Amino acid sequence: MTNATLSGAVAEHYWVKDHHPQNGSLFGFWLYLMSDCLIFAVLFAMYGVVGSNYAAGPAPKDLFDLNLVAINTAMLLLSSITYGFAMLATARGHKVHTLLWLAITGVFGVAFVGLELYEFHHLIELGATPQRSAFLSAFFALVGTHGLHVSFGIVWLVVLMAQVHRWGLTAVNRRRLMCLSLFWHFLDLIWIGVFSYVYLMGVIR
């Protein structure tokens, strides 16, 4: 098929308007997530290799409180579905509902980070600091990197709420909401690996 077979309007549509920034940034953001995935793969690999080097220190069984982890997991999963509801409100063009669901998502996110900080504080008080053993170094590096991602996600969420509040659900803001949606669900996906591999499998070991 050549360009000559396209009528004028269609030709303009497909060839002149080829530059389509929206999809460009969504695909670019997807590639960023894939590279982030590799960062976590390296951290998981490191945890897998040195995760049982306790240096005569505490093991996962002595440290992890699964009730806390279960609540944390619930927070992140709930924040995932509430972000989904925000996206559905965006698709309907409902600004107030979008902001409401984003706020609820933010509250769950803050609860998650808060509980994780509480857990870290508790571990450090017990003397289970990152310096204690290779297992704890790898644990803090992996779980801390994830927590840092969620924290930056919350900052992004708050900024985006201000943007939506000020400018409404414009095309640009919809694109930003899409990107944060990918980011937020991706972090929940990484957390599945963390609670399965680090916490649950750590405790039964």
Place this chain on the structure above:
Amino acid sequence: MSAAELHDTDPRHVHGHNEPHHSDDHHHGDEAPHGSLREYVIGFVLSVLLTAVPFWLVMGDVLDSKLAIAAIIIVFGVVQMLVHVVYFLHLNTRSEGGWNMLAIIFTLVLVVITIAGSLWVMHNMNEKMMPSIHEMRIAP
């Protein structure tokens, strides 16, 4: 190929709702990236089940075999990751004209090589380098 066919298959126009001449496929445009309420609810219910069962197995001390529990945790974790990718990240073979799928397959290959390769090599090294109790006793 007619213009209509071209329109439907062109990946660059998944996000058509901002251009006026795209109004006819508004629904089609919204469907792929945003998902539907049904998709989110299915994804959420599956995730709750796939999370609750491993936690129950470990916390309730249901099974005797640690190997079986570990296998179930891994299988359920992998399945839940797939559920998230399909129902929350809305990945399918059509998103971004297939490039999203290609990127994630490439990434998964690298992830598997990184994790499985590290565990294999380092485990092997530990086995070969770690002195056994017997050797330690005769060491100077």
